[in-house]
Amino acid sequence: ANAQDEMWDKSASGRQHPNIQWFKEAKFGMFIHWGLYSKLGGVWNNKRYYGSGEWLMNQAKVPADIYAAEAATFNPVNFNADEWASLAKEAGIRYMVITAKHHEGFAMYDSKVSDFTIVKSTPYKKDPMKALADATRKRGIQFGFYYSQFLDWHEPNGGGNRWDFDESKKDYQRYYREKSIPQLKELLTGYGPLGIVWFDMPGGLTKQQTQQLVDSLRVLQPASLFSSRVGQGLGDYRDFGDSEVPPAPINEVWESIYTHNDSWGYIEHDMNFKSPREIIRLLANVASKGGNLMLNVGPDGKGNIPYYSVQYLKATGKWLQQNGESIYGTTYGFIPAQPWGVTTAKPGKLYLHILDRPADGKLLLPGCAVTVSKVYTLVGKRVLSFAKKGTDVIVNIPGMDAQSPNTVLVVEYQGKAPAYDTA
Numbered sequence: 001a002n003a004q005d006e007m008w009d010k011s012a013s014g015r016q017h018p019n020i021q022w023f024k025e026a027k028f029g030m031f032i033h034w035g036l037y038s039k040l041g042g043v044w045n046n047k048r049y050y051g052s053g054e055w056l057m058n059q060a061k062v063p064a065d066i067y068a069a070e071a072a073t074f075n076p077v078n079f080n081a082d083e084w085a086s087l088a089k090e091a092g093i094r095y096m097v098i099t100a101k102h103h104e105g106f107a108m109y110d111s112k113v114s115d116f117t118i119v120k121s122t123p124y125k126k127d128p129m130k131a132l133a134d135a136t137r138k139r140g141i142q143f144g145f146y147y148s149q150f151l152d153w154h155e156p157n158g159g160g161n162r163w164d165f166d167e168s169k170k171d172y173q174r175y176y177r178e179k180s181i182p183q184l185k186e187l188l189t190g191y192g193p194l195g196i197v198w199f200d201m202p203g204g205l206t207k208q209q210t211q212q213l214v215d216s217l218r219v220l221q222p223a224s225l226f227s228s229r230v231g232q233g234l235g236d237y238r239d240f241g242d243s244e245v246p247p248a249p250i251n252e253v254w255e256s257i258y259t260h261n262d263s264w265g266y267i268e269h270d271m272n273f274k275s276p277r278e279i280i281r282l283l284a285n286v287a288s289k290g291g292n293l294m295l296n297v298g299p300d301g302k303g304n305i306p307y308y309s310v311q312y313l314k315a316t317g318k319w320l321q322q323n324g325e326s327i328y329g330t331t332y333g334f335i336p337a338q339p340w341g342v343t344t345a346k347p348g349k350l351y352l353h354i355l356d357r358p359a360d361g362k363l364l365l366p367g368c369a370v371t372v373s374k375v376y377t378l379v380g381k382r383v384l385s386f387a388k389k390g391t392d393v394i395v396n397i398p399g400m401d402a403q404s405p406n407t408v409l410v411v412e413y414q415g416k417a418p419a420y421d422t423a
């Protein structure tokens with residue numbers, strides 16, 4: 001886990017945000033990294049960089065003024081908020097979080113407190129976030145902003161940039177006062193109700209100052225959820241490290257974040273996209289531990305979501321349309337991960353996600369100490385026979401489509417589900 005995640009303190013979060021329920025049920029979110037780095041695509045001075053596109057300025061140690069000049073040719077003319085939102089809808093996405101400002105310091109919205117914005121310093125001149133906020137909400141998708149509250153490589157007083165600003169001369173308080181907090185307030189007042197404010201990489205504030213920051217933003221949008229990376233254990237739900245799933249179920253509200261390829265921001269030479277099969281299995285794995293998966297896509301500098309992200313997300317949505325009952329609104333199942341797959345649950349129902357069909361066609365549910373009344377395939381509702389041996393239940397499964405990324409069975413039962421020893 002990142003050090004920042006260790007700051008998330010279970011005792012401090014005994015409280016529950018009054019608006020947490022939608023998030024608990026949502027299970028599948030879309031993360032979008034989009035900024036000036038998207039135009040650069042992981043290339044600087046004809047050199048390809050690997051890792052994460054949004055880190056290019058840092059990796060190539062580009063001076064802030066030279067980097068800022070790139071805005072003059074950033075013109076995402078193909079951006080279409082309705083297309084992005086309907087893709088999310090078709091993919092079965094329930095919430096979307098997009099970078100309003102990443103570490104590069106560039107505002108992807110109409111900020112009045114900085115000149116380094118998509119409206120003021122690019123030929124595009126429009127605010128794409130307004131349109132996206134409207135397009136997602138219109139489709140019942142919760143909308144939220146990512147905001148890098150401490151790292152800002154554009155500002156002499158912002159965190160992180162040591163290649164052209166002297167760290168010892170930085171006044172972080174001033175940066176928070178003059179840019180970070182005012183921009184957060186703009187985002188929380190100008191774009192309607194936000195489902196989430198997704199902070200990242202805390203720094204430069206004491207616990208008391210972080211609390212003041214949170215309090216000053218809460219009053220603007222009491223219903224909005226804050227991610228744990230606001231720091232100091234003050235978030236409303238827990239985020240794991242980038243691309244991390246906990247090893248065992250966790251009885252808390254939490255989220256795993258993953259990239260579709262190997263980068264958050266667009267990299268033109270990164271084609272390592274997870275297949276629909278991989279996404280569907282990752283989603284089941286995360287749900288079986290009780291969390292949400294927020295999967296990232298990185299649109300390019302013209303405003304196009306990469307072709308494979310579009311295709312693979314749509315395919316994921318097809319699976320969810322038929323099998324969503326086993327994902328949305330579930331929590332971890334009471335049977336831990338098995339050689340054949342993982343489980344999720346709702347009251348009276350256990351969902352068996354068969355990721356690797358056992359060769360003998362017999363599915364073992366160890367420690368299934370409930371009264372099973374019926375087992376059937378989720379798709380097609382085909383009833384299956386089963387046997388009981390002590391607390392073990394063995395389900396006779398039919399020949400399955402070997403190509404299926406995840407075949408789901410439903411176990412209906414009476415009785416209290418055995419307690420799961422969560423981490």
Ligand code: H79
Pocket residue numbers: 050051052054055200201242257264
């Ligand atoms: O927004 C994404 C990342 O840019 C951000 N969090 C996610 C959601 C993040 N900020 N800091 N970090 C992640 C940790 C820094 C990782 C790094 Fe690297 C390792 C920076 C340099 C080496 C990854 C690999 C980025 C460039 C190369």
